[in-house]
Amino acid sequence: MTELRTLLIRYDEIGLKGRNRRFFENCLLNNIKRAFNGLDGVRFRLPRGRIMVDMPSPLADECAKRLAYVPGIASFSIGYPVNPDFEEMAALGIKLVEPGLRAGGELKFCVRTQRTDKTFHKTSPEINFEVGSRIMSVLSTKGLVVNIKQAEVVIEIEIGRGETVLFDHRIPGIRGLPVGCSGNVLSLLSGGIDSPVASYFMMRRGCRVHFIFFDNQPFLGRGGLDKVLKLSKILNRYQSRGRVYVVPFQDIQVAIRDHCTPENRVVLYRRLMYRIGLKVAQKIKCLALVTGESLGQVASQTLENLAAVSCVVPMSVFRPLIGMDKQEIIAQARKIGTYEISIEPAPDCCSVFMPSRPATKSRIDRLERDESKFPWQDLMQEAMDNMEVIDLDAEAGD
Ligand code: ATP
Numbered sequence: 001m002t003e004l005r006t007l008l009i010r011y012d013e014i015g016l017k018g019r020n021r022r023f024f025e026n027c028l029l030n031n032i033k034r035a036f037n038g039l040d041g042v043r044f045r046l047p048r049g050r051i052m053v054d055m056p057s058p059l060a061d062e063c064a065k066r067l068a069y070v071p072g073i074a075s076f077s078i079g080y081p082v083n084p085d086f087e088e089m090a091a092l093g094i095k096l097v098e099p100g101l102r103a104g105g106e107l108k109f110c111v112r113t114q115r116t117d118k119t120f121h122k123t124s125p126e127i128n129f130e131v132g133s134r135i136m137s138v139l140s141t142k143g144l145v146v147n148i149k150q151a152e153v154v155i156e157i158e159i160g161r162g163e164t165v166l167f168d169h170r171i172p173g174i175r176g177l178p179v180g181c182s183g184n185v186l187s188l189l190s191g192g193i194d195s196p197v198a199s200y201f202m203m204r205r206g207c208r209v210h211f212i213f214f215d216n217q218p219f220l221g222r223g224g225l226d227k228v229l230k231l232s233k234i235l236n237r238y239q240s241r242g243r244v245y246v247v248p249f250q251d252i253q254v255a256i257r258d259h260c261t262p263e264n265r266v267v268l269y270r271r272l273m274y275r276i277g278l279k280v281a282q283k284i285k286c287l288a289l290v291t292g293e294s295l296g297q298v299a300s301q302t303l304e305n306l307a308a309v310s311c312v313v314p315m316s317v318f319r320p321l322i323g324m325d326k327q328e329i330i331a332q333a334r335k336i337g338t339y340e341i342s343i344e345p346a347p348d349c350c351s352v353f354m355p356s357r358p359a360t361k362s363r364i365d366r367l368e369r370d371e372s373k374f375p376w377q378d379l380m381q382e383a384m385d386n387m388e389v390i391d392l393d394a395e396a397g398d
């Protein structure tokens, strides 16, 4: 087989019209180029409606592995560049189909052609026939049958201007939009199962996600921060250039413990987290906050409590998991590779000084009364002054 491979990368074009489409394509192209950093000998082309990448064959598997992390890709194939010659295409088709044949069994197959070069001297159905019949003439005695509707193996041929590519399967991408085409958001990332999944969903809608973690080391040790760093590194594989903002939160928590109604503690923590989140988001030009909250999952996530938290920030707060149940969230966490880290034991800062019966229907006037009992503005400023910033790309090799 040839020593070169051509990756064919497809993206959905729904809603992509006019100038929007060029912007989307450039964004995706840049992200793929970045994902292929360090791989020598790859060459990019942009025929209409897809991205093609030529490369030496030993790189193909590594490239495929990396594409599995790039949002905005509907599917991709590892193709073989061939001459538009029926004998040559059939010979390659035979090599690809033959390993799937089982003694005594049948294998259903078909050939599908897409011809973007309309000047080519045969139509797509004619090409299907020319190549398919040549393959059949060699393999029909070994159990190969043509079945267009239920094909188990599809040999696909794309004939473009000046190039023909043949491939035998499509690998699904993670779909969505390319990171960067929607803008930046700031995700409140704890070490739990939910917030990494929420962050991933925002990346898949084209956002670059930065992370903010509220840390309570004196009470909880380094475990929480280590988990968040591991999680954010995994998440950063789907984008690049993400940062983690680590905010010391112990003084705020102690003040809330010492001055406020125990039932309101968790909602009060959350209101301070959101306020700090807002300030950081504004400073680094993020247009929304993101959390892993899901309706009714715990006491702090009732409709009343979510409203009592959101109302402290004049900024969009996105909760992509709001309507999901825990099993669905867990399945998604496994898929994106964060679940195993999330379940490592490490206490969560919201469980510190947890009251026995947290309020499920906080009243804003009572929360405000609690907040008037300690200098939260000063504590907030101090926490932000001591905030640490970690650049995830610089940490990528760990
Ligand atoms: P998760 O699994 O994401 O921790 P959870 O179901 O445990 O979620 P909570 O602990 O109530 O829920 O937290 C709700 C949301 O608040 C989290 O999804 C996260 O977005 C944010 N959050 C909670 N604790 C922290 C923290 N220490 N630092 C940053 N964000 C946090």
Ligand code: MG
Pocket: 190, 191, 192, 348, 350
């Ligand atoms: Mg949590």
